[in-house]
Amino acid sequence: MNISIATIKEKLSKLIDEVIASFDIEDMTKAERLKLIQLAMPYVLTKPQQEEVEQQQNFTVEIIDRLSDYSDQQLDNAIRN
Numbered sequence: 001m002n003i004s005i006a007t008i009k010e011k012l013s014k015l016i017d018e019v020i021a022s023f024d025i026e027d028m029t030k031a032e033r034l035k036l037i038q039l040a041m042p043y044v045l046t047k048p049q050q051e052e053v054e055q056q057q058n059f060t061v062e063i064i065d066r067l068s069d070y071s072d073q074q075l076d077n078a079i080r081n
Contacts, residue, residue, distance in 0.1 A: 030063070 025033065062078060070078075 023036075028036070060081075067075065
């Protein structure tokens with residue numbers, strides 16, 4: 001059986017589209033959503049050029065489940081830091 005690379009790519013693309021369309025994001029856990037983002041990012045974002053890498057700044061992401069669990073002061077401090 002001799003299948004061309006183009007045919008394989010086309011079939012894989014269709015399969016991936018069907019799988020992604022079947023995801024119910026609302027039913028996924030936060031860990032599953034984050035893993036999905038982690039896996040998808042290299043395909044969506046381009047890799048930065050060397051100059052951009054040197055100019056990168058570090059930042060921290062904090063996930064807050066419920067804002068009502070925090071005081072206004074705590075939220076202000078989290079935003080500023």
